[in-house]
Amino acid sequence: MPQPLRPMDESPALRFLLVGIALTFLGVVVGLPVVAVFVEALRKGFSAYAEGIMDPYALSAIRLTLLVAAIAVPFNLVFGVAASWAITKFDFWGKRFLTTLIDLPFSVSPVISGMIYVLLFGVHSALGSWLIDNNIEILFAVPGLVIATIFVTFPFVARELIPLMEEQGTEEEEAALLLGASGWQTFFSVTLPNIKWGLLYGVLLCNARAMGEFGAVSVVSGHIKGETNTIPLHVEILYNEYNFVSAFAVASLLTLLALVTLILKRIIEARTAHH
Amino acid sequence: MAIHARNINKRFGPFVALKDVNLEVHTGELVALLGPSGSGKTTLLRIIAGLEFADSGTVYLDGDPMHDKDVRDRGVGFVFQHYALFKHMTVFQNVAFGLRVRPKDTRPSDEDIRDRVMKLLHLVHLDAFHNRYPQQLSGGQRQRVALARALAVEPKVLLLDEPFGALDAKIRKELRRWMRRLHDEMHITSLFVTHDQEEAMEVSDRVVVMSHGRIEQTGTPTEVWKQPKNAFVYDFLGNYNEFDGWKDNQGIVHLAETDMIEVNLPADAKKNAGWLGRYPEFSSLVGRVLPGLVESTPPVLPVQKKTVRKPTGGTPVKIYARPHEMWITKTPDKNHEYIAAKVVHINPAGPLIKLELERLGGQFLQVEVSQSVMDTYAVVKGDTLYVRPTETRVF
Numbered sequence: 001m002p003q004p005l006r007p008m009d010e011s012p013a014l015r016f017l018l019v020g021i022a023l024t025f026l027g028v029v030v031g032l033p034v035v036a037v038f039v040e041a042l043r044k045g046f047s048a049y050a051e052g053i054m055d056p057y058a059l060s061a062i063r064l065t066l067l068v069a070a071i072a073v074p075f076n077l078v079f080g081v082a083a084s085w086a087i088t089k090f091d092f093w094g095k096r097f098l099t100t101l102i103d104l105p106f107s108v109s110p111v112i113s114g115m116i117y118v119l120l121f122g123v124h125s126a127l128g129s130w131l132i133d134n135n136i137e138i139l140f141a142v143p144g145l146v147i148a149t150i151f152v153t154f155p156f157v158a159r160e161l162i163p164l165m166e167e168q169g170t171e172e173e174e175a176a177l178l179l180g181a182s183g184w185q186t187f188f189s190v191t192l193p194n195i196k197w198g199l200l201y202g203v204l205l206c207n208a209r210a211m212g213e214f215g216a217v218s219v220v221s222g223h224i225k226g227e228t229n230t231i232p233l234h235v236e237i238l239y240n241e242y243n244f245v246s247a248f249a250v251a252s253l254l255t256l257l258a259l260v261t262l263i264l265k266r267i268i269e270a271r272t273a274h275h
Numbered sequence: 276m277a278i279h280a281r282n283i284n285k286r287f288g289p290f291v292a293l294k295d296v297n298l299e300v301h302t303g304e305l306v307a308l309l310g311p312s313g314s315g316k317t318t319l320l321r322i323i324a325g326l327e328f329a330d331s332g333t334v335y336l337d338g339d340p341m342h343d344k345d346v347r348d349r350g351v352g353f354v355f356q357h358y359a360l361f362k363h364m365t366v367f368q369n370v371a372f373g374l375r376v377r378p379k380d381t382r383p384s385d386e387d388i389r390d391r392v393m394k395l396l397h398l399v400h401l402d403a404f405h406n407r408y409p410q411q412l413s414g415g416q417r418q419r420v421a422l423a424r425a426l427a428v429e430p431k432v433l434l435l436d437e438p439f440g441a442l443d444a445k446i447r448k449e450l451r452r453w454m455r456r457l458h459d460e461m462h463i464t465s466l467f468v469t470h471d472q473e474e475a476m477e478v479s480d481r482v483v484v485m486s487h488g489r490i491e492q493t494g495t496p497t498e499v500w501k502q503p504k505n506a507f508v509y510d511f512l513g514n515y516n517e518f519d520g521w522k523d524n525q526g527i528v529h530l531a532e533t534d535m536i537e538v539n540l541p542a543d544a545k546k547n548a549g550w551l552g553r554y555p556e557f558s559s560l561v562g563r564v565l566p567g568l569v570e571s572t573p574p575v576l577p578v579q580k581k582t583v584r585k586p587t588g589g590t591p592v593k594i595y596a597r598p599h600e601m602w603i604t605k606t607p608d609k610n611h612e613y614i615a616a617k618v619v620h621i622n623p624a625g626p627l628i629k630l631e632l633e634r635l636g637g638q639f640l641q642v643e644v645s646q647s648v649m650d651t652y653a654v655v656k657g658d659t660l661y662v663r664p665t666e667t668r669v670f
Contacts, residue, residue: 171355171357171359172359172360172361172362174326174346174353174355174359175353175355175359175360175361175424176361176372176376177346177347178324178326178346178347178351178352178353178425179372179373179376179424179425179427179428180347180373180376180377180428181347181372181373181376182347182376185376189361189372189376190361193361193363194362194363
């Protein structure tokens with residue numbers, strides 16, 4: 001006996017068509033390039049692949065990327081928690097402005113934000129010449145990379161936490177204070193456990209972006225091999241030198257990072273769904 | 276420990292939340308702050324707790340001014356409407372929280388904490404649930420955990436913000452009776468906020484009625500029910516019917532309605548029919564509203580004319596009467612003024628039958644009568660009844 005259609009069910013043909021369009025699109029736009037990265041990287045065998053990654057310049061790019069992320073991510077974690085806490089738990093003058101400002105890196109092209117730092121710290125600005133006089137290197141050095149990365153990635157944690165903390169309100173914190181807990185005790189034993197999964201999620205996205213950032217970093221880096229090249233910049237250089245196998249080999253590391261991030265994201269989502 | 280709030284003022288932007296409020300809760304009392312939403316009752320409670328700050332005025336706990344005291348140092352237990360339990364902690368950890376966050380020198384030992392928490396969980400009948408998480412409990416159980424958690428730090432006063440507001444009707448009744456008993460055992464000074472007049476009446480020693488940031492009346496449940504100070508309190512405490520009336524020069528209140536029934540009697544009716552025949556000394560009261568005087572065996576008399584009564588002197592007033600303070604009959608007598616109204620709905624649930632009546636002018640009346648009155652007159656939907664208030668109130 002044929003089952004009667006429920007109101008929300010479409011005919012099998014239409015369903016097949018819709019699912020087909022979605023899967024084809026994702027396959028072409030996302031799946032194919034991911035496969036292509038690994039195919040290209042392994043085109044000349046595993047030893048060529050390993051050689052591309054073990055190259056001293058590649059290793060230095062990997063080290064630099066890890067260093068930049070290791071500074072930028074904790075910084076944005078602290079900033080994100082502090083900003084979300086301030087925005088959701090207090091009322092203060094300029095709150096709306098701060099909320100809008102947090103979104104700024106999302107709406108500004110990363111290349112432009114890199115340019116702003118070049119203008120700010122460059123030789124032609126007052127600050128830039130003062131820095132040079134005092135022998136402080138920011139532009140075309142590690143500090144510049146860190147600053148640009150922090151700028152591009154700072155909305156991730158705050159954006160994740162603000163709606164979460166807004167939804168949770170302040171009652172549990174008030175209850176903790178009324179029971180005699182100090183501000184720190186309240187934060188670590190009440191607020192943090194409530195936001196930990198959202199926080200982890202934000203950190204994960206922030207980290208993925210920090211390691212993969214190209215535009216802003218490219219402008220402030222100066223592309224000094226072995227010194228100011230991060231992984232994405234190193235990939236570009238290799239590619240422009242027609243060293244495709246090495247370029248794809250190094251790129252495959254970022255692709256792996258993306259895949260690991262996706263898997264962790266799924267795990268976190270499954271965890272939070274239980275709560 | 277007594278609570279005093281003196282000359283409390285609080286505004287939120289242009290909105291005046293509290294206006295010169297003075298409140299006193301004596302040691303060991305259980306007091307209800309009763310009012311509609313927006314009346315300022317929760318704001319007052321939060322100011323006493325230290326969660327909100329008054330623009331001016333001072334809160335005293337046991338005579339000590341609190342304006343420079345931190346929330347943590349006030350010794351106040353607080354219960355939230357939505358429990359505010361720590362979601363990631365078990366019932367045991369929730370109740371123990373207030374003891375565990377104490378600085379080392381005043382923190383009880385782990386065994387002491389265990390003893391105290393289990394004793395409290397026993398008090399709120401949740402011993403068996405100490406390992407559960409809040410989301411594994413029902414609303415009533417959660418609120419009992421919240422209460423145990425508040426009591427664990429041995430507060431000097433207990434403040435409860437709509438503690439039963441999020442629970443369904445049956446659990447609510449059970450829990451408030453239980454809270455009343457608990458208070459009788461512990462005698463901790465308690466102040467609780469509610470918008471439910473029945474709850475306030477049932478639980479508290481005294482009721483504080485608030486509206487628009489002001490205290491309208493303070494008194495025992497009997498006082499506010501029997502002697503409401505103004506129309507707001509009267510209105511807020513229950514349903515009522517409203518009539519136009521006037522107060523004559525002797526201070527006697529009359530009904531002045533446009534759809535009243537007046538009955539023509541035979542000349543000797545006063546001597547023969549009903550109680551007025553037997554008690555002629557009351558005949559001077561004819562035409563007035565007589566509180567509490569009820570004709571028990573009304574004479575069967577024809578309705579002869581409908582007249583319009585208009586005030587002939589004195590001042591116009593509003594007359595109020597509760598639904599159960601209404602006398603109904605199908606056979607009006609000459610001795611009273613009646614209002615004719617048609618039965619549009621009968622709600623038989625409860626100890627009194629609730630009738631909804633529609634007057635000739637289209638206004639509705641609420642009347643509550645006993646089953647025996649319904650039987651006497653065989654009232655069915657669509658009947659025309661003659662109604663008058665037996666108790667009246669004028670503000």
